[in-house]
Amino acid sequence: MNVSSAVVRAFGLAKTHGQGQSRVHAVDEVDLEVPQGQTLAVMGPSGCGKSTLLHLLGGLERPTGGEVWVAGRRIDTLSERALARLRRQSVGFIFQAFHLVEELSAADNVELPALLAGRSRRQARRRASLLLERVGLADRARHLPSQLSGGQRQRIAIARALANEPLVVLADEPTGNLDTSATLDVLRIFEDLRAAGQTLVVVTHDERVAATADRLIAMRDGMFVDDTRLAGSHPRGLGGLIGLEG
Amino acid sequence: MGRLVLIARLVLADLRRHPAQAAMLVVAVTAATATFTLGLSLSGASQALYEQTRAATAGPDMVALTPGSDPAVTSALTSLADAPEVVAHHGPYRIVYADLTARGRTSNVVVHGFAETPGAVNRPLLTSGHWVRSGGTVLERGFATALGVGVGDRVTIAGRSYPVVGIAVTAATSIYPGAAQIGPYGGGSDYSGLAWMTRSDARTLASSHELPVTMALDLKLRDPAATESFHDAHRDSAVRINLHSWQFTAQQDLVILRNSRPILVVGSWLLSFLAITGVAALAAGRAAARTRRAGLLKAVGATPGLIGTVLLTEYLALALAGDALGLVIARLTAPALAGPTTGRIGDAAGPSAATVAAATALAVAVAVLSTLRPTLRALRTATVTALTATAHRPRHRPRLTALSALLPTPLLLGLRLTARGPGRAVLQACSTATTVIALVALLTLYAQPERGYGLNGSSVLPNLRGEHDRQLMLAVTVLLIALAIVNTITFTWTTAMEARANMAIARTLGATPGQIAAGLSLAQLLPSLPGAVIGVPLGSGLLALFAAGNAAETPSAWLLGAALTTVLATAALTALPARLAARQPVAQALSAETA
Numbered sequence: 001m002n003v004s005s006a007v008v009r010a011f012g013l014a015k016t017h018g019q020g021q022s023r024v025h026a027v028d029e030v031d032l033e034v035p036q037g038q039t040l041a042v043m044g045p046s047g048c049g050k051s052t053l054l055h056l057l058g059g060l061e062r063p064t065g066g067e068v069w070v071a072g073r074r075i076d077t078l079s080e081r082a083l084a085r086l087r088r089q090s091v092g093f094i095f096q097a098f099h100l101v102e103e104l105s106a107a108d109n110v111e112l113p114a115l116l117a118g119r120s121r122r123q124a125r126r127r128a129s130l131l132l133e134r135v136g137l138a139d140r141a142r143h144l145p146s147q148l149s150g151g152q153r154q155r156i157a158i159a160r161a162l163a164n165e166p167l168v169v170l171a172d173e174p175t176g177n178l179d180t181s182a183t184l185d186v187l188r189i190f191e192d193l194r195a196a197g198q199t200l201v202v203v204t205h206d207e208r209v210a211a212t213a214d215r216l217i218a219m220r221d222g223m224f225v226d227d228t229r230l231a232g233s234h235p236r237g238l239g240g241l242i243g244l245e246g
Numbered sequence: 247m248g249r250l251v252l253i254a255r256l257v258l259a260d261l262r263r264h265p266a267q268a269a270m271l272v273v274a275v276t277a278a279t280a281t282f283t284l285g286l287s288l289s290g291a292s293q294a295l296y297e298q299t300r301a302a303t304a305g306p307d308m309v310a311l312t313p314g315s316d317p318a319v320t321s322a323l324t325s326l327a328d329a330p331e332v333v334a335h336h337g338p339y340r341i342v343y344a345d346l347t348a349r350g351r352t353s354n355v356v357v358h359g360f361a362e363t364p365g366a367v368n369r370p371l372l373t374s375g376h377w378v379r380s381g382g383t384v385l386e387r388g389f390a391t392a393l394g395v396g397v398g399d400r401v402t403i404a405g406r407s408y409p410v411v412g413i414a415v416t417a418a419t420s421i422y423p424g425a426a427q428i429g430p431y432g433g434g435s436d437y438s439g440l441a442w443m444t445r446s447d448a449r450t451l452a453s454s455h456e457l458p459v460t461m462a463l464d465l466k467l468r469d470p471a472a473t474e475s476f477h478d479a480h481r482d483s484a485v486r487i488n489l490h491s492w493q494f495t496a497q498q499d500l501v502i503l504r505n506s507r508p509i510l511v512v513g514s515w516l517l518s519f520l521a522i523t524g525v526a527a528l529a530a531g532r533a534a535a536r537t538r539r540a541g542l543l544k545a546v547g548a549t550p551g552l553i554g555t556v557l558l559t560e561y562l563a564l565a566l567a568g569d570a571l572g573l574v575i576a577r578l579t580a581p582a583l584a585g586p587t588t589g590r591i592g593d594a595a596g597p598s599a600a601t602v603a604a605a606t607a608l609a610v611a612v613a614v615l616s617t618l619r620p621t622l623r624a625l626r627t628a629t630v631t632a633l634t635a636t637a638h639r640p641r642h643r644p645r646l647t648a649l650s651a652l653l654p655t656p657l658l659l660g661l662r663l664t665a666r667g668p669g670r671a672v673l674q675a676c677s678t679a680t681t682v683i684a685l686v687a688l689l690t691l692y693a694q695p696e697r698g699y700g701l702n703g704s705s706v707l708p709n710l711r712g713e714h715d716r717q718l719m720l721a722v723t724v725l726l727i728a729l730a731i732v733n734t735i736t737f738t739w740t741t742a743m744e745a746r747a748n749m750a751i752a753r754t755l756g757a758t759p760g761q762i763a764a765g766l767s768l769a770q771l772l773p774s775l776p777g778a779v780i781g782v783p784l785g786s787g788l789l790a791l792f793a794a795g796n797a798a799e800t801p802s803a804w805l806l807g808a809a810l811t812t813v814l815a816t817a818a819l820t821a822l823p824a825r826l827a828a829r830q831p832v833a834q835a836l837s838a839e840t841a
Contacts, residue, residue: 060753081758084756084761087753088756088757093754093755099747101748101751103662105644112755113755116655116752118655146639163755
């Protein structure tokens with residue numbers, strides 16, 4: 001791997017919770033490099049530290065050891081303010097529980113990161129329209145999250161994560177709350193993102209999601225136990241991969 | 247019995263879980279009921295002090311006064327003593343109008359010429375020193391306190407120096423500075439203190455300086471309540487005689503307290519209002535948890551009646567505790583407030599049964615009004631729904647969202663946070679308006695020109711009534727500001743807690759902690775601005791209801807300053823809770839939301 005092209009890097013990254021006997025190593029001194037354009041899937045059982053790893057890479061939590069670098073900049077020593085700016089410019093988050101703002105419409109939710117980044121209302125709206133079209137929800141722009149299905153909500157969340165054209169998108173169990181059909185929709189979008197060269201780190205339980213990645217890391221007890229390079233995009237397409245096509 | 251024990255245990259458990267909210271309710275109700283009780287009982291307390299002083303000094307039922315000292319006047323007064331309704335009398339004696347200087351301060355004084363051995367009626371009670379003797383003077387206690395003199399000091403009366411040999415109180419005249427029952431030559435009386443001398447000294451004082459004199463006679467009636475009929479029966483005397491009943495004198499004591507009642511009663515309404523807004527905001531913040539608790543109780547077999555009883559009992563118990571504390575505080579402070587001049591002795595009677603009932607009704611109203619809505623919600627929500635109750639979902643406001651998108655990030659966040667809780671925004675605005683109303687009232691009192699109690703209105707002796715009003719208003723304002731401060735912090739914190747998930751989402755999308763903190767502060771400031779603006783005319787209007795017709799207008803700069811200061815203070819107060827809330831770990835907040 002070309003180290004200089006790595007968007008995300010971590011060295012000896014560790015996160016512990018608690019003290020003494022109850023001390024838990026959520027992430028136990030892992031090293032990681034995610035090059036530009038790579039789709040990385042992280043799998044493992046519940047509680048193995050996948051989500052914590054994602055939070056550490058995105059600067060939502062601070063490590064207890066090691067270093068995290070994003071876009072060539074060490075972030076674990078940054079102030080909260082600088083971390084916020086980094087997230088605004090370089091990182092997009094997608095959550096299992098969607099975490100949309102319930103009182104805002106789909107378009108308003110997608111606009112929000114651009115507005116927070118100081119873009120004009122017009123620019124933010126134009127970008128939101130584009131992204132909603134990209135995720136196939138242009139006709140749902142004025143709907144509230146409560147008026148949308150789980151899959152549609154997650155597609156809105158993906159559009160929101162892309163609002164500021166981030167260097168890396170970090171997705172935490174993006175299909176965990178979705179049925180098969182909605183999962184397929186999300187995977188199609190991820191496939192498009194991969195094709196467009198978007199760097200993507202996906203934490204998942206779902207092997208079907210992992211199978212669409214370029215690389216798969218297996219985690220257990222906070223450590224990486226396997227790191228596999230996959231063949232790339234599947235010639236049969238996603239539907240075939242997950243058994244939804246005849 | 248088992249049911250009562252269960253209710254008590256559930257109430258105690260909830261109190262243990264939320265001690266800050268319980269303390270807030272108790273303190274707020276205490277402040278409101280103490281102020282309310284004082285407002286209602288000042289008149290009775292003043293009356294009680296007068297009656298105790300009257301009993302201790304053998305106060306006359308009627309004082310007959312007539313200008314001059316010629317024999318016809320004396321004869322007319324003496325004839326009153328022979329009236330069949332009169333059982334005892336004192337006098338006639340001289341009242342000499344002079345000026346008195348002590349410690350560089352000069353005041354009007356009326357000097358009563360008394361025997362060296364007091365009679366059966368009007369026996370001033372010495373509180374220090376001894377009674378009049380030749381060449382010495384005794385000062386009325388309220389007057390002596392205002393002058394700052396005591397036994398052993400010297401005062402100058404009409405140019406001659408006298409030692410102060412005693413300090414005494416009397417019920418024959420009203421309290422300082424109302425000692426001159428009628429003015430020189432029967433005209434209007436000015437602010438005056440009271441001093442006693444021997445009869446011969448008073449005669450010498452009057453004659454050597456040709457000072458105006460009034461002759462007075464103190465009367466004890468067979469029926470002390472029959473002063474009105476005595477007055478009517480002796481109206482047509484050949485010599486003009488002014489008759490002052492003891493009831494009139496007692497009423498005159500209240501002049502100094504004239505503004506105290508509206509300050510305290512209106513102040514208590516405002517305090518009650520702030521108590522309701524603060525506790526309602528806290529209760530609303532706990533609404534989801536309370537509904538879940540109600541659901542849990544229903545799920546294990548509790549009836550809606552039991553749940554309602556538990557919820558209301560908790561608040562009623564706290565309100566009644568606050569009420570009891572407020573009544574005790576009112577009882578302890580009433581004598582000082584009702585007798586600001588030290589011219590009376592004794593202990594003020596406690597609040598009347600009607601006052602206690604009114605204060606208790608106020609406390610109960612505060613408790614019920616502040617908790618009724620969440621209690622009803624908890625009762626009405628179906629068990630299964632209640633068990634999964636979450637914070638209320640804010641309304642979609644497309645226009646406001648579009649408008650806020652045009653604004654800088656802190657304002658965008660602040661406006662959207664304000665829109666999430668319009669009820670709380672209204673409460674914040676009302677809380678701010680209440681603070682500004684109190685400040686406007688205080689500043690208006692300070693803006694009033696007033697005559698001092700010194701000679702010719704000089705302010706070398708301050709106007710006690712004005713001082714008393716200002717001190718009371720200051721105390722009420724301090725209480726109101728204290729509650730408003732607690733409210734503002736509560737509003738900011740509950741806003742932050744309710745919007746915790748959204749703020750965490752904003753953080754993941756790149757909002758800085760500073761922007762989040764500024765947004766939370768602005769969410770309180772935005773409703774505070776109209777509250778401060780409305781508070782100025784409201785305060786002025788409220789004062790106009792009670793102010794004298796010739797009251798001076800408060801400078802506009804003062805009023806604007808009060809509004810501006812309130813807004814700036816709100817900004818400063820919200821900063822700390824907003825910063826604390828903005829520093830909450832993002833991942834933790836998101837996990838809590840998911841759970």
